[in-house]
Structures are given as structure tokens and as C-alpha cells.
Amino acid sequence: MTTVFTPMARTLPSHRQDLAAHERTHGGSPLAAFSGAEGRRRFVAEVGAADLRGRGGAGFPTARKLAAVQGRRAVVVANGCEGDPLSHKDNALLTLAPHLVLDGVQLAAQAVAATEAVLCVHRGSTAIASVLAALAERRDPTPVRVVEIPPRYVASEESALVNYLTTGDARPAGKEPRPAERGVGGRPTLVDNVDTLAQLALVARTGADAYRRSRTDLVTVGGAVRGPGVVEVQAGLPISDLLVRAGGAIEPVQAVLVGGYGGTWLPWAATGTHLGAVPGIASVYVLPVSACGLHFTAKMLAQLAGESARQCGPCMFGLPAIAGDFAALVQGDTDAVARLDRRLPLVTGRGACAHPDGAVRLGATALGVFRDDVTSHVRHRRCLTRARRAA
Amino acid sequence: MTGHRLTVDPIGCRAHGLCAEALPEAIGLDEWGYPVLANGPVPPGLVAEARRAAAACPALALRLRKVH
Numbered sequence: 001m002t003t004v005f006t007p008m009a010r011t012l013p014s015h016r017q018d019l020a021a022h023e024r025t026h027g028g029s030p031l032a033a034f035s036g037a038e039g040r041r042r043f044v045a046e047v048g049a050a051d052l053r054g055r056g057g058a059g060f061p062t063a064r065k066l067a068a069v070q071g072r073r074a075v076v077v078a079n080g081c082e083g084d085p086l087s088h089k090d091n092a093l094l095t096l097a098p099h100l101v102l103d104g105v106q107l108a109a110q111a112v113a114a115t116e117a118v119l120c121v122h123r124g125s126t127a128i129a130s131v132l133a134a135l136a137e138r139r140d141p142t143p144v145r146v147v148e149i150p151p152r153y154v155a156s157e158e159s160a161l162v163n164y165l166t167t168g169d170a171r172p173a174g175k176e177p178r179p180a181e182r183g184v185g186g187r188p189t190l191v192d193n194v195d196t197l198a199q200l201a202l203v204a205r206t207g208a209d210a211y212r213r214s215r216t217d218l219v220t221v222g223g224a225v226r227g228p229g230v231v232e233v234q235a236g237l238p239i240s241d242l243l244v245r246a247g248g249a250i251e252p253v254q255a256v257l258v259g260g261y262g263g264t265w266l267p268w269a270a271t272g273t274h275l276g277a278v279p280g281i282a283s284v285y286v287l288p289v290s291a292c293g294l295h296f297t298a299k300m301l302a303q304l305a306g307e308s309a310r311q312c313g314p315c316m317f318g319l320p321a322i323a324g325d326f327a328a329l330v331q332g333d334t335d336a337v338a339r340l341d342r343r344l345p346l347v348t349g350r351g352a353c354a355h356p357d358g359a360v361r362l363g364a365t366a367l368g369v370f371r372d373d374v375t376s377h378v379r380h381r382r383c384l385t386r387a388r389r390a391a
Numbered sequence: 392m393t394g395h396r397l398t399v400d401p402i403g404c405r406a407h408g409l410c411a412e413a414l415p416e417a418i419g420l421d422e423w424g425y426p427v428l429a430n431g432p433v434p435p436g437l438v439a440e441a442r443r444a445a446a447a448c449p450a451l452a453l454r455l456r457k458v459h
Contacts (some may be wrong), residue, residue: 155426172402174400174401210404261432311401311402312401312402312404313401313404313406313421313423313424313425314401314421314423314425315401317423317425318421318423321422346421348428350425350427351401352401352402355456
């Protein structure tokens with residue numbers, strides 16, 4: 001018997017669950033248990049005790065976000081856009097367990113006294129049919145509408161979603177005012193990732209203590225593994241073990257990219273760490289020894305530069321410059337590293353959203369992890385990949 | 392301790408560069424002409440000039456804020 005793949009079907013079932021199947025697995029709606037002002041307070045306290053953190057990449061404590069939304073006619077925005085090409089967990093969740101997400105939407109709406117909820121997915125998302133079918137089965141107190149967002153990388157950033165729902169412009173609008181204070185249509189707004197909302201539905205049913213004991217993560221594992229896809233694993237598992245859950249590596253591993261496109265490169269030797277220690281979304285991309293990390297990074301940086309909303313100077317000019325430097329580095333330009341050393345530290349924190357910060361993190365960690373490749377490209381105008389393939 | 396801090400609205404900024412001329416001690420320009428602010432609060436002796444720098448911004452993107 002193989003022991004490779006042991007799904008811990010807690011959040012993610014193997015087949016789509018309609019309402020009846022969902023309730024057989026998880027029990028009925030936990031909404032009534034947390035109704036009224038006292039119930040709301042108890043719910044936020046429970047989420048705090050569960051130490052639930054946002055699963056869209058930022059990792060902000062969810063209880064604090066819930067508590068920050070005060071005032072009349074609040075709105076809940078469920079973010080299921082998943083703009084990062086290296087993440088598929090939100091899509092899997094909306095496709096297979098739409099009712100868990102929708103339970104979470106209702107719980108969040110009740111907790112912040114929202115009168116309306118919006119579930120955002122990228123235009124043409126394959127999860128839409130599942131979500132609409134699930135909504136048709138339910139009788140929820142808070143109405144939920146599904147809105148399709150332009151399929152751009154930065155369009156699903158929190159302020160961009162609020163901006164789109166308010167004005168039709170899907171570009172980030174900056175850190176202030178915060179959505180909790182002035183969000184969709186000027187109303188207090190809670191924006192949470194759909195995975196975070198699904199976790200709310202689990203916390204409400206099991207209680208904080210049981211939730212913490214059996215907490216799982218949904219992780220997208222891609223690249224050089226036998227079974228790329230979304231795996232559900234016990235939280236805190238070393239990154240190297242995640243590869244095993246995805247069927248194991250198909251060839252020797254050189255490095256992994258953790259956290260999606262704006263993520264962190266880690267050498268294989270550093271994969272004993274767990275996902276929670278690395279910023280960004282729960283995504284692991286496995287780079288085999290036969291691939292060139294610099295080529296790969298240069299390609300990704302060019303894509304990230306192309307995805308800039310072109311509103312903030314450091315992003316609209318900085319990212320193409322950095323992407324150009326990386327492409328030049330791959331070609332053996334001896335000055336490229338000096339330019340990158342100057343430019344990379346200059347861009348972080350200077351955009352209205354974290355898009356440029358992620359690109360810098362990708363580039364800066366690549367220079368560190370692939371430093372032997374840098375030397376070979378620049379000094380010998382040679383890619384190490386061929387040498388490694390031959391070895 | 393109360394002090395003053397400069398912030399730039401990155402969406403509003405149009406790289407006019409007047410701020411760096413008005414307050415070179417605390418504002419530099421990157422190679423594309425966008426301001427790079429010195430870390431931390433504005434030194435007390437420069438607050439009046441920082442206020443002038445903020446007022447000089449044609450895009451109203453530079454702001455001087457009191458922090459506590």
C-alpha cells in the first residue's frame with residue numbers, strides 16, 4: 001500500500017459537496033449559535049482564541065479584522081479571485097466545498113452586522129457554476145451576490161476589490177482609508193479570503209480548542225512533483241514534507257519558491273522550515289536541478305512588471321527596470337548585479353499595494369539562492385544548467 | 392514623543408521633484424524622479440521647511456503629519 005498521499009479531508013473533500021453532503025460531513029449551520037450582540041462578541045473571541053490568520057497572503061489576525069468593522073450597513077467581501085498563477089487552493093475550495101465558504105460568509109456577515117455580501121471571483125472562473133449552484137440551494141439571512149473581477153494580478157488586492165465594487169476601476173487605491181472604515185460604497189467593509197472564511201465555518205463548529213488541535217493548511221504544490229495540485233496537510237508541516245504529499249519530486253530538487261509569484265526562494269537545504277515562517281500565499285513551486293533559477297525568475301519578473309497597474313512610479317518604472325536587469329544578467333551582463341543591488345532595495349514599500357514588494361522579494365532571494373548561477377552567467381557567460389544535467 | 396512625519400501618496404505623485412528641491416536633507420529622488428523619503432520623523436529643525444515642501448507639491452501628494 002502506498003503511504004504517499006493521505007488527504008486529511010477536513011476542509012477540502014475529494015468530490016464536490018452539495019448542501020446535503022456538506023451537512024452530513026460538517027453538521028448544520030452554526031449561525032444560530034452566535035446570534036445577537038452577545039453571540040457576535042463570543043464569535044470574535046472564539047476566532048481570536050483559534051489564532052486564525054488571513055489566508056490570502058497577508059496573514060493578519062482575522063479576529064482583529066472582524067472587530068475593526070463597526071457601524072451600520074456593513075459589507076462582507078469574500079475574495080476568491082486568487083490572482084497568483086501558482087495558487088489554486090481558493091478555486092479548489094469554491095469548486096469542491098462551496099458551502100463551507102458560504103457558511104463562513106454568513107458567519108462573518110453576522111459578526112460584523114453586514115446587510116450584504118459579495119463573493120468575488122476572476123472573470124470566467126471555473127468555480128462560478130459550483131458557487132451559483134450552492135447559493136441556489138441555501139436560504140441565507142444575508143444576501144450574497146457573485147461578482148466577476150477583471151483577471152489581472154493586482155485586481156484582487158483588497159483596496160482594488162473595494163475600488164472595483166465601488167467605482168468599476170479594478171486598480172489598488174492605497175492603504176487609506178482602510179476598508180473597515182470606508183469600503184464598498186463608503187460602507188464599513190470586511191474583505192477576507194475565501195479560505196479564511198471556510199476556516200471561520202470550521203472554528204464555529206468545533207470551537208477554538210479543537211480547531212487548533214486539528215488545524216490544516218491548503219497548499220498548492222507545483223513544479224517538479226509527481227502529483228502537482230492542492231494538498232491539505234496538518235499545519236506546521238515542514239515544506240519538504242509537502243512535496244511528499246504531492247507525490248514526491250520527479251528529479252533532484254534545487255530550490256523551492258514559497259509564497260507565489262511575489263514569494264521567497266529557498267534552497268533545498270532550507271526546506272525543513274514550515275510555511276507559516278515564510279510570507280505570502282500557501283504555495284510551493286519545486287525547481288529541479290535541471291532548471292535555471294535565474295531564467296525562471298527573469299521570466300516571472302517580466303510577467304510581474306507587466307501586471308503593474310501603472311499608477312505608482314516605483315512600480316511602473318522600477319519593475320520593468322528590475323526585470324530588464326535580470327534578463328541582462330541571464331545574458332551575462334557584468335553590470336546587471338550592481339544595478340540590481342542598487343534598485344532592489346529602493347522599490348519596497350513605495351507602492352500603493354504590495355505588488356512591487358513581492359517582485360523585489362522574488363528577485364532579491366533569487367540572487368542569494370542562485371548565487372553560483374549568477375557567477376557562472378556573469379563570469380563564464382554560461383548557464384550552470386547544462387553542467388548540472390551532465391553531472 | 393510627538394513629531395512630524397512625511398508621507399507620499401504613491402498614486403498621486405507625478406515626479407515633479409519640487410519636494411526634493413525644497414527639502415534635500417530629507418527627500419532624495421530615485422532615477423525615475425520619484426521621491427525617496429528619509430526614514431523616521433522629520434528633525435524638529437526641518438519641520439518648517441518640510442511644511443513648505445509639502446505645500447510645493449503640485450500633485451498634493453506629499454503630506455506632513457503629526458505623529459504621537
